[in-house]
Amino acid sequence: MKTIGRHLIAEFYGCDAAITGDIEAIRQHLNAAAEIVEATVVGEAYHRFEPDGVTGVVLIAESHLSIHTWPSRGYVAVDIFTCGGLDPRPGCELLAAAMGAERLRYQEIVRGLPDEISGDTTLLPDDVLVMTELGQARKLR
Amino acid sequence: MKTIGRHLIAEFYGCDAAITGDIEAIRQHLNAAAEIVEATVVGEAYHRFEPDGVTGVVLIAESHLSIHTWPSRGYVAVDIFTCGGLDPRPGCELLAAAMGAERLRYQEIVRGLPDEISGDTTLLPDDVLVMTELGQARKLR
Numbered sequence: 001m002k003t004i005g006r007h008l009i010a011e012f013y014g015c016d017a018a019i020t021g022d023i024e025a026i027r028q029h030l031n032a033a034a035e036i037v038e039a040t041v042v043g044e045a046y047h048r049f050e051p052d053g054v055t056g057v058v059l060i061a062e063s064h065l066s067i068h069t070w071p072s073r074g075y076v077a078v079d080i081f082t083c084g085g086l087d088p089r090p091g092c093e094l095l096a097a098a099m100g101a102e103r104l105r106y107q108e109i110v111r112g113l114p115d116e117i118s119g120d121t122t123l124l125p126d127d128v129l130v131m132t133e134l135g136q137a138r139k140l141r
Numbered sequence: 142m143k144t145i146g147r148h149l150i151a152e153f154y155g156c157d158a159a160i161t162g163d164i165e166a167i168r169q170h171l172n173a174a175a176e177i178v179e180a181t182v183v184g185e186a187y188h189r190f191e192p193d194g195v196t197g198v199v200l201i202a203e204s205h206l207s208i209h210t211w212p213s214r215g216y217v218a219v220d221i222f223t224c225g226g227l228d229p230r231p232g233c234e235l236l237a238a239a240m241g242a243e244r245l246r247y248q249e250i251v252r253g254l255p256d257e258i259s260g261d262t263t264l265l266p267d268d269v270l271v272m273t274e275l276g277q278a279r280k281l282r
Contacts, residue, residue, distance in 0.1 A: 011252060013255070043196075045186040045198065046184065046200075047184045047200050055200050055204065055205070057205060059188050064207050064209070066198070077252055077253075079220070081220070083209075109248075111150070112152070113154070114154070
């Protein structure tokens with residue numbers, strides 16, 4: 001397995017509290033996200049908070065997917081870290097749609113050994129994309 | 142709980158394979174990292190790969206800590222996402238020392254609702270710190 005990976009960090013806004021507060025729904029959607037990125041699931045953990053909020057992670061052979069929800073704020077924090085050549089973006093798109101997100105932003109960070117990234121240069125900002133809408137990326141600098 | 146959080150993304154290089162390949166050691170150190178950042182643990186999951194490599198996550202009331210190790214490459218990928226005003230850096234420093242990291246780099250991303258960050262401006266690059274050594278940060282731009 002190559003160490004180089006893509007770590008997608010996403011914020012979803014205006015999400016549907018009926019979904020984001022439902023631990024079983026979160027579990028199903030996070031597993032669907034793992035499946036759509038063609039990851040191999042090797043573990044998982046979930047927790048529901050009182051009065052509301054769900055947190056969960058799926059461990060995959062290629063790293064992890066995590067989700068943390070604040071239903072009363074409409075906010076969901078997602079990160080999908082994939083090594084082994086997998087593309088994390090379809091997983092993010094699936095989750096944004098499943099949570100009923102009205103707006104989102106995401107950024108992607110390249111991770112791994114220096115020689116696999118770009119000759120030991122900094123990871124930022126050239127290796128980071130900031131996305132303001134699904135399907136539209138702009139490169140910093 | 143405020144939604145605003147700090148997400149520290151770290152790469153450790155030159156780590157000790159005897160530690161990074163030991164799932165029990167990883168579990169102990171990740172829990173110690175959760176403790177030093179004063180987080181409340183609410184769940185966990187771990188997996189050991191063949192021929193080597195360990196992946197693990199601790200769910201905390203304030204989000205999560207994750208670790209993925211490539212013992213034969215000396216590489217460890219860590220991320221610590223803390224909401225609720227917790228500082229993730231002591232956890233990163235503890236893990237770097239525990240893994241015997243010779244070099245590391247880390248960056249920190251501010252996450253949360255737009256009005257809690259900076260009036261709906263982009264998260265990057267002003268909200269990101271890139272650290273090249275422990276204790277030394279430089280702000281991009």
